[in-house]
Amino acid sequence: MLLSIQELKVAFRLGERGAVTLVKAVDGVSFDIPDNTTLALVGESGSGKSVTAMSILNLLPDNAQRQGRILYQDQDLLQATLPQLQSLRGKEIACVFQDPMTSLNPVFTVGAQLAEPLVRHMGMGWRAATRQAEGLLAEVGIPEPKRRLDSYPHELSGGQQQRVMIAMALACGPKLLIADEPTTALDVTIQRQILELIARLKEQRRMSVLFISHDLGVVGEIADQVVVMRQGTVREQGPVAAIFSAPKDLYTRALLACRPSLTDVPARLTVIDEHIQGKVSAVVAKPKDPAAPVVLEVRSLAKSFFLREGLFGQREFKAVRGVNFKLRRGHTLGVVGESGSGKTTMGLTLLRLHEPTAGEVIFDGRDLLKLSDAERQLMRRRIQIVFQNPYASLNPRFTIGQTLLEPMMIHGIGADGAERERRARAILAKVGLGEDALGKYPHEFSGGQRQRIAIARCLTLDPEVLVLDEAVSALDVSVQAQVLNLLKDLQDELGLAYVFISHDLAVVRFLSDEVLVMKDGEVVEQASATALLAAPTQEYTRNLLGAIPRGYRGERRSVTTG
Amino acid sequence: MSAVLTTPLAAAPRSEGVWRTAWRRFRGDRVGMVSLAIVAAFLVLILLSATRLVASSWQREVGVPNAPPTLLGPRPPEDLGTIEVPKGPNVDLSDVDPLAPKYKEWAERAAKMKTEEIPRAQTLPLGGDRLGRDVLAKTIKGTEISVFVGVLASLLATGIGTLLGAFAGFFGRKADDFLEWLYNVFTAVPDILLIFAFAAVFGRGIGTVVLILGLTGWAGVYRQVRAEFIKHRGREYVRAAEAIGASTGSRMFRHILPNVSHVILVRMSLLVVGFIKAEVILSYLGLGVPVDQVSWGTMLAEAQAELILGYWWQLAAATLFMAVFVTAFSLMADAWRDALDPRLRGAE
Numbered sequence: 073m074l075l076s077i078q079e080l081k082v083a084f085r086l087g088e089r090g091a092v093t094l095v096k097a098v099d100g101v102s103f104d105i106p107d108n109t110t111l112a113l114v115g116e117s118g119s120g121k122s123v124t125a126m127s128i129l130n131l132l133p134d135n136a137q138r139q140g141r142i143l144y145q146d147q148d149l150l151q152a153t154l155p156q157l158q159s160l161r162g163k164e165i166a167c168v169f170q171d172p173m174t175s176l177n178p179v180f181t182v183g184a185q186l187a188e189p190l191v192r193h194m195g196m197g198w199r200a201a202t203r204q205a206e207g208l209l210a211e212v213g214i215p216e217p218k219r220r221l222d223s224y225p226h227e228l229s230g231g232q233q234q235r236v237m238i239a240m241a242l243a244c245g246p247k248l249l250i251a252d253e254p255t256t257a258l259d260v261t262i263q264r265q266i267l268e269l270i271a272r273l274k275e276q277r278r279m280s281v282l283f284i285s286h287d288l289g290v291v292g293e294i295a296d297q298v299v300v301m302r303q304g305t306v307r308e309q310g311p312v313a314a315i316f317s318a319p320k321d322l323y324t325r326a327l328l329a330c331r332p333s334l335t336d337v338p339a340r341l342t343v344i345d346e347h348i349q350g351k352v353s354a355v356v357a358k359p360k361d362p363a364a365p366v367v368l369e370v371r372s373l374a375k376s377f378f379l380r381e382g383l384f385g386q387r388e389f390k391a392v393r394g395v396n397f398k399l400r401r402g403h404t405l406g407v408v409g410e411s412g413s414g415k416t417t418m419g420l421t422l423l424r425l426h427e428p429t430a431g432e433v434i435f436d437g438r439d440l441l442k443l444s445d446a447e448r449q450l451m452r453r454r455i456q457i458v459f460q461n462p463y464a465s466l467n468p469r470f471t472i473g474q475t476l477l478e479p480m481m482i483h484g485i486g487a488d489g490a491e492r493e494r495r496a497r498a499i500l501a502k503v504g505l506g507e508d509a510l511g512k513y514p515h516e517f518s519g520g521q522r523q524r525i526a527i528a529r530c531l532t533l534d535p536e537v538l539v540l541d542e543a544v545s546a547l548d549v550s551v552q553a554q555v556l557n558l559l560k561d562l563q564d565e566l567g568l569a570y571v572f573i574s575h576d577l578a579v580v581r582f583l584s585d586e587v588l589v590m591k592d593g594e595v596v597e598q599a600s601a602t603a604l605l606a607a608p609t610q611e612y613t614r615n616l617l618g619a620i621p622r623g624y625r626g627e628r629r630s631v632t633t634g
Numbered sequence: 635m636s637a638v639l640t641t642p643l644a645a646a647p648r649s650e651g652v653w654r655t656a657w658r659r660f661r662g663d664r665v666g667m668v669s670l671a672i673v674a675a676f677l678v679l680i681l682l683s684a685t686r687l688v689a690s691s692w693q694r695e696v697g698v699p700n701a702p703p704t705l706l707g708p709r710p711p712e713d714l715g716t717i718e719v720p721k722g723p724n725v726d727l728s729d730v731d732p733l734a735p736k737y738k739e740w741a742e743r744a745a746k747m748k749t750e751e752i753p754r755a756q757t758l759p760l761g762g763d764r765l766g767r768d769v770l771a772k773t774i775k776g777t778e779i780s781v782f783v784g785v786l787a788s789l790l791a792t793g794i795g796t797l798l799g800a801f802a803g804f805f806g807r808k809a810d811d812f813l814e815w816l817y818n819v820f821t822a823v824p825d826i827l828l829i830f831a832f833a834a835v836f837g838r839g840i841g842t843v844v845l846i847l848g849l850t851g852w853a854g855v856y857r858q859v860r861a862e863f864i865k866h867r868g869r870e871y872v873r874a875a876e877a878i879g880a881s882t883g884s885r886m887f888r889h890i891l892p893n894v895s896h897v898i899l900v901r902m903s904l905l906v907v908g909f910i911k912a913e914v915i916l917s918y919l920g921l922g923v924p925v926d927q928v929s930w931g932t933m934l935a936e937a938q939a940e941l942i943l944g945y946w947w948q949l950a951a952a953t954l955f956m957a958v959f960v961t962a963f964s965l966m967a968d969a970w971r972d973a974l975d976p977r978l979r980g981a982e
Contacts, residue, residue: 423877425877449879452877456878457874460870464870465871467893469893
């Protein structure tokens with residue numbers, strides 16, 4: 073047994089001087105990681121999975137208290153001294169974290185960052201270390217490794233940065249790799265590549281991997297053993313086949329059910345609580361009215377950014393070009409593409425949060441792009457946007473009440489304060505939040521709740537079109553299901569039209585009627601959602617479809633090397 | 635880290651506001667509370683002095699020149715007997731003195747005048763200066779002027795810096811280029827030269843000192859506020875405010891400003907400390923407060939000459955007051971920063 077965790081308990085001391093409270097994060101977790109095995113820890117945010125993993129090398133903040141036993145090759149790591157731990161960190165047990173952009177130092181070249189641990193830990197000379205670094209880059213599948221040694225992190229894409237992070241983790245030949253949500257910040261296609269890379273490296277190097285994720289679909293593709301955690305305790309553990317084919321725990325079953333699938337599209341997704349209570353939603357999807365009036369029409373929309381080059385010159389970067397679509401009332405247009413494909417820029421241009429370079433946006437018979445400022449202010453009400461990151465899109469210094477009242481005040485909706493407040497309460501109820509939310513600040517809410525508040529803010533203005541810019545991408549799968557259901561309910565009730573931007577085709581499929589596939593600022597494929605999934609014409613679309621994690625499917629795809 | 639540790643919150647109708655939360659956090663900080671008490675005590679003292687309830691007669695010469703502090707006791711009478719006082723009657727010069735006939739008349743007139751001799755104290759609580767003025771009263775009066783100058787000047791500098799920084803950071807491009815140019819020109823000129831230049835133009839007086847310090851001290855605030863605004867203008871909550879139609883001014887000052895207020899507040903408190911010290915230097919150089927007023931700076935300037943003669947108490951009093959106030963103020967500002975920074979708050 074490589075690593076054995078026995079009855080691990082972690083609690084955090086919280087509160088300021090005087091009143092200290094202990095908050096339990098992990099409450100009696102036990103599992104074993106054998107040699108050459110991938111063990112996955114699955115759970116929602118707050119389930120204690122990261123805390124468990126970080127306990128192994130004691131990478132927790134100072135206010136954490138640990139109890140139990142963590143045996144690494146029969147050495148109890150909870151009793152180990154700091155120098156003992158430091159000799160293990162990086163050398164025996166290595167870590168890869170979620171966000172590769174912030175894990176690399178921007179002022180050093182990739183080569184220097186890779187060679188440093190080799191020089192420090194392995195006692196190599198700089199020249200030997202650089203040669204070794206080149207080999208590592210080749211191993212993690214970075215093209216032209218020799219040239220890339222001299223690149224700075226910002227010259228690499230997100231996926232390549234994560235590959236470099238993995239190469240750094242592998243530098244000293246660890247026996248255990250801890251990967252903490254290594255693909256959550258990445259697109260589905262890149263996620264697929266990284267998953268394959270980790271699986272291949274595990275085979276080649278005969279090491280073990282502790283893989284942490286909130287998404288059972290991802291886990292099913294890579295894990296040998298699965299541990300499902302909720303609220304600091306283990307709900308179920310076992311081999312991956314057993315977990316997927318015959319889940320015993322209700323929570324595991326609920327987790328499996330709440331991910332939107334490509335094959336069948338239910339009217340609503342199953343939410344964890346409903347599933348556990350045994351409720352089956354019997355809502356039948358309302359058929360869409362194909363003759364509904366067109367609310368938004370976009371003709372050959374383009375947006376260029378001009379980058380300064382040389383002393384006076386500038387280079388045109390075409391972020392979006394030639395986008396055409398029609399959006400009917402109560403319908404959803406899905407926009408799919410990898411990051412950098414221009415889909416977010418397109419969404420922002422619709423609201424004129426970016427000034428478009430060319431094209432027409434016809435809203436209610438008028439060109440949005442030719443309006444005067446005063447007319448534009450009126451139009452603002454009718455087309456609204458929900459952003460990706462619910463933690464950043466609400467002003468931390470405003471109460472929810474202030475956040476909801478402000479747009480109504482700006483646009484003079486409601487006769488007086490009391491009426492506006494009544495409206496705010498009604499809208500909060502509509503998005504599934506209680507009235508007591510009005511007086512609270514954003515930091516008191518979870519990610520999913522904050523996204524509901526962001527949606528509520530848009531609803532205060534009675535918009536006709538909502539642009540949802542990766543609105544569910546930052547959320548856990550289980551929370552994502554709730555928000556998607558909410559969006560669908562709101563659409564049915566209020567007849568909203570959505571422009572739904574996402575990199576995940578499965579999510580887009582659940583909500584959309586028509587889908588635009590974007591690549592490098594251009595629309596490569598445009599079809600109804602069912603047609604697109606049944607018969608994608610473009611290679612790019614097929615790649616996007618193939619990249620969606622499907623969970624465990626009996627036999628594994630053979631791992632390609634090279 | 636995926637573990638979000640949220641403490642259960644009571645379903646109160648309205649949660650604690652930003653300021654109330656900050657105050658609750660501040661109250662838990664013992665050092666902060668002590669320094670707040672000291673600063674408050676100083677403010678009370680200044681209020682009393684400004685309303686002429688204490689130290690209004692600081693200009694009266696109540697003690698003997700350079701009276702020592704009470705603690706040291708009266709100075710032993712100096713041995714003046716180097717020249718022996720001649721004994722016996724004075725030599726009669728009246729036959730050669732041309733003024734002799736007038737002496738009698740003068741003596742009569744002098745008898746009609748009445749002079750009031752104030753009994754001069756031998757010792758004063760914190761000693762006396764070279765004219766016999768009470769150093770304690772002087773220091774209290776000096777505190778009023780010095781702190782007033784420091785606070786007012788820092789308000790002015792922070793106001794200018796915040797406004798310019800907000801414009802440069804929020805709008806970028808041309809506005810930023812212009813303001814950066816202004817900033818560079820301002821910081822390129824040595825501070826003391828700039829201060830001399832302003833002093834020469836505006837003349838002498840407290841108002842001038844405030845104006846000079848305010849106009850020369852905004853650069854640091856400007857730079858920091860600009861950086862914060864650049865950081866915040868691209869944040870999604872500001873974008874979201876734009877999407878709901880919030881005006882430029884509202885986005886700048888209703889949305890962003892409260893989120894960077896902790897930075898500004900700390901910067902301002904540092905300026906208060908810096909300006910109090912700058913006033914001392916200005917007054918010491920003779921560009922500060924007028925001669926009929928007193929500040930810590932003028933006291934230090936006087937102390938220089940006294941120190942050679944061994945009269946150290948004026949220096950000690952001014953330094954002690956200044957050190958206590960400045961230290962307490964800095965610690966208080968530090969505690970406020972910790973209390974106000976949203977990132978440090980509880981479960982986040």
